[in-house]
Amino acid sequence: MSWNYDRSSERIRDHLDNMGAIEVAPLSRDANLETLLTETRCREIRGAHVYVDVPNFSALVTGAAGGEMPLKRLAQAVHVYQREVARIVERVELFDGYHVHFQGTRLHALFFRPYEDEELPAKAALFQLVLRQFVRDVFNPVFPKVADFVVTGGAALGDVIGTKNGMRAERELLFIGRPANYAAKVLGSRGTLTITASVHEVLPNSLKRGCTETNRKGPDGGSVYELTTVTGEELDDLCDEFDIDWDVESSAERVEEDIDATPLSDIVVEDALVKMDLDTLSIRKNKLVTAASLFADVDGFTRYIDSAESDNEKEEALRVFHAIRREMSRVVRLDYDGLHVQFQGDRLQGLFHMPADELGAIVTRSVEAAVGLQSSMLKTLPLHVPAAAKLGLAIGIDVGDTFASKLGTRGQRDRICIGEPVDGAAAAQERQEGGIIALTAAAYAVLPEALQQHFTKDETTGDWIAKDLTAEKLERAAKAASYGGGAMGVHSSAAGAFVTRIVGGGRATNPARSFAF
Amino acid sequence: MPRIPRGRSHSSLPHRSPWFTRPGIRERIERDAEIVVSAYSGLALRLDEKAGTACLEGTLVHREAESAIPTPIALRIVLRDGYPRKEPLAYETAELFEHGNLDGHVLREGRLCLWLPTRSQWRGRDPEHSWSWQDRDALLRFVDQVLVFAERHLIWQVTRVWPGGESAHGSEGYIEYVHEILSCPVEQLLEFAVAFGESDGIDPYTTCPCGSGKKYRFCHREQVRALRRECGCIGPAAFEAYGSRASP
Ligand SMILES: [Zn+2]
Numbered sequence: 001m002s003w004n005y006d007r008s009s010e011r012i013r014d015h016l017d018n019m020g021a022i023e024v025a026p027l028s029r030d031a032n033l034e035t036l037l038t039e040t041r042c043r044e045i046r047g048a049h050v051y052v053d054v055p056n057f058s059a060l061v062t063g064a065a066g067g068e069m070p071l072k073r074l075a076q077a078v079h080v081y082q083r084e085v086a087r088i089v090e091r092v093e094l095f096d097g098y099h100v101h102f103q104g105t106r107l108h109a110l111f112f113r114p115y116e117d118e119e120l121p122a123k124a125a126l127f128q129l130v131l132r133q134f135v136r137d138v139f140n141p142v143f144p145k146v147a148d149f150v151v152t153g154g155a156a157l158g159d160v161i162g163t164k165n166g167m168r169a170e171r172e173l174l175f176i177g178r179p180a181n182y183a184a185k186v187l188g189s190r191g192t193l194t195i196t197a198s199v200h201e202v203l204p205n206s207l208k209r210g211c212t213e214t215n216r217k218g219p220d221g222g223s224v225y226e227l228t229t230v231t232g233e234e235l236d237d238l239c240d241e242f243d244i245d246w247d248v249e250s251s252a253e254r255v256e257e258d259i260d261a262t263p264l265s266d267i268v269v270e271d272a273l274v275k276m277d278l279d280t281l282s283i284r285k286n287k288l289v290t291a292a293s294l295f296a297d298v299d300g301f302t303r304y305i306d307s308a309e310s311d312n313e314k315e316e317a318l319r320v321f322h323a324i325r326r327e328m329s330r331v332v333r334l335d336y337d338g339l340h341v342q343f344q345g346d347r348l349q350g351l352f353h354m355p356a357d358e359l360g361a362i363v364t365r366s367v368e369a370a371v372g373l374q375s376s377m378l379k380t381l382p383l384h385v386p387a388a389a390k391l392g393l394a395i396g397i398d399v400g401d402t403f404a405s406k407l408g409t410r411g412q413r414d415r416i417c418i419g420e421p422v423d424g425a426a427a428a429q430e431r432q433e434g435g436i437i438a439l440t441a442a443a444y445a446v447l448p449e450a451l452q453q454h455f456t457k458d459e460t461t462g463d464w465i466a467k468d469l470t471a472e473k474l475e476r477a478a479k480a481a482s483y484g485g486g487a488m489g490v491h492s493s494a495a496g497a498f499v500t501r502i503v504g505g506g507r508a509t510n511p512a513r514s515f516a517f
Numbered sequence: 518m519p520r521i522p523r524g525r526s527h528s529s530l531p532h533r534s535p536w537f538t539r540p541g542i543r544e545r546i547e548r549d550a551e552i553v554v555s556a557y558s559g560l561a562l563r564l565d566e567k568a569g570t571a572c573l574e575g576t577l578v579h580r581e582a583e584s585a586i587p588t589p590i591a592l593r594i595v596l597r598d599g600y601p602r603k604e605p606l607a608y609e610t611a612e613l614f615e616h617g618n619l620d621g622h623v624l625r626e627g628r629l630c631l632w633l634p635t636r637s638q639w640r641g642r643d644p645e646h647s648w649s650w651q652d653r654d655a656l657l658r659f660v661d662q663v664l665v666f667a668e669r670h671l672i673w674q675v676t677r678v679w680p681g682g683e684s685a686h687g688s689e690g691y692i693e694y695v696h697e698i699l700s701c702p703v704e705q706l707l708e709f710a711v712a713f714g715e716s717d718g719i720d721p722y723t724t725c726p727c728g729s730g731k732k733y734r735f736c737h738r739e740q741v742r743a744l745r746r747e748c749g750c751i752g753p754a755a756f757e758a759y760g761s762r763a764s765p
Pocket residue numbers: 297298299300301302345346347
């Protein structure tokens with residue numbers, strides 16, 4: 001199976017025909033987002049978005065790849081970290097927020113209320129401080145052999161639209177709009193906790209006091225503020241002030257319980273000889289594979305949805321969004337037999353690891369999928385959603401050892417991939433604009449020449465890039481070999497004309513010896 | 518849009534009817550066009566009596582395979598005074614093709630260089646081909662050849678290598694042709710070069726450059742003169758350049 005124009009066009013049309021009317025309304029009551037939101041029932045949600053990252057995990061995968069014990073310990077650390085962090089976000093007596101998902105080990109959390117709540121910005125700041133303390137005083141001491149982790153965080157405030165993708169087994173809540181992006185983009189250098197001016201402005205004095213203005217400009221053009229260090233006692237006081245019942249001792253107890261429940265002896269990290277089913281993975285069952293990571297981001301989409309003002313415009317933007325993201329996922333899963341890891345807002349994360357351990361073939365498939373994605377974006381999506389013509393896909397690909405698992409126990413569980421190639425692919429994508437496929441040097445190096453010829457080196461980034469590379473260009477390059485072997489078949493109908501290598505049912509035509517004066 | 522030469526135009530003679538209204542010609546054009554349009558529905562016949570032009574114009578939708586991405590190609594196939602004996606000319610009119618890049622075999626005004634005139638399939642001169650303008654479906658076969666050409670140009674845009682055979686550009690293409698017909702070593706070919714100047718510069722009573730020992734007049738003269746008529750005048754510099762490339 002590979003990308004095909006007619007099939008792509010038909011499934012986009014079918015999806016849109018069956019989608020039904022989209023409703024976008026402000027979130028007006030306390031509700032479980034997982035049952036409230038659907039593909040067509042979308043809500044505008046005002047809230048504080050927080051991203052928290054522990055960047056060193058990826059390097060550990062590379063370092064641990066050779067040994068069984070380091071890998072098991074790493075798997076245990078990842079899962080235990082996620083469980084306690086998710087509890088801190090979600091428990092009512094703690095931050096009473098929502099963990100959107102983990103992107104690898106990077107958490108996206110959302111604190112929201114269906115009414116104006118001035119404590120939301122305070123939570124967005126305090127949550128980062130609590131996580132810093134948690135990692136330093138609870139997590140690191142429990143996992144001394146793994147690494148000395150450091151927390152990096154960012155927060156932004158504002159309205160996003162919440163929706164859900166349609167697939168039952170892979171259901172994911174999706175939040176699109178600037179604030180969700182800003183929180184990720186305000187993330188600073190390692191170990192810094194940052195907030196945008198929009199959060200800082202409405203911060204209570206007790207927290208504002210602990211902020212310093214940095215010389216960075218935020219993604220919204222405003223100042224970026226950094227939360228400075230607070231002592232343990234100061235943090236306790238802040239938690240009291242905002243009714244957050246978190247302390248080091250109880251947190252440490254919960255972590256110990258998790259470790260006791262899943263000792264290293266119960267944990268398996270193995271390779272995959274057949275295509276993985278990420279949904280069967282868990283703390284007990286993890287995978288380490290040679291894989292190509294692919295990130296495809298809809299460049300310009302956030303701008304597009306934020307410029308929608310009337311309800312009609314918003315609904316149309318959501319329709320466009322669902323058409324694009326559904327098609328992206330189908331190209332990866334159905335056309336190229338890849339894994340859909342997750343959506344990160346309007347960005348798709350995919351993974352390719354078959355045929356097992358065949359580096360060149362794995363990257364080839366991921367690049368072909370990227371070309372399929374560009375083909376949908378440039379050729380078939382605009383037929384059904386004209387607004388897609390103004391958007392573009394930026395795609396990044398990298399390859400190497402990748403740890404894969406599924407986090408959590410119940411409710412929202414996250415498929416995750418961790419490893420330097422995951423970060424590498426994301427970074428390659430983030431450096432590019434719409435229309436570009438960017439390969440890291442490692443991914444480019446293992447490609448067959450037939451595919452390499454479509455890429456040129458981008459001297460500023462070191463990546464290998466191709467612009468507007470769509471399926472017909474690969475087909476053309478492949479078709480060159482059909483010439484020089486005598487008569488070919490010409491076929492024509494109302495749908496178009498094509499030439500086949502053997503005459504078949506076509507009109508025999510001998511390619512002339514071309515000439516120019 | 519590039520300017521397209523319109524063939525021999527009669528517009529300067531307002532009282533004369535355009536060439537395609539001569540008895541039988543219009544019928545032949547309309548019949549040929551009908552066959553083409555039944556296969557390529559995006560093309561339509563345009564007869565402009567005022568301007569005296571006849572062409573098939575429109576869009577040919579090319580795909581790499583049956584359900585692959587469609588690429589619309591804007592075409593104009595100009596029928597000239599003298600049609601059907603005289604070969605049509607094909608132009609790409611939306612600059613999807615690289616006009617003026619001879620490696621892509623498209624001239625500056627978008628004209629497609631399908632073949633060396635001496636190898637014209639339309640005139641039934643290509644030994645590998647078995648059709649000519651006299652066939653009922655000649656114009657359709659011509660458009661088929663345009664489609665194949667279009668695909669090759671699109672391949673070339675990706676790979677920068679012209680797929681399938683091509684003749685060298687300019688005079689060299691003709692010399693290549695002459696060389697092939699005479700099928701002799703390069704040194705002998707160069708001796709024939711003087712026959713392609715303003716007049717046949719080989720003395721009819723010297724020994725033929727082919728080395729047969731016969732006099733030129735009774736050996737290759739007729740064949741060479743026929744080639745000279747086909748290819749036109751080719752300067753000695755072009756032969757020299759060809760020679761130095763062929764035997765470095
Ligand atoms: Zn995006």
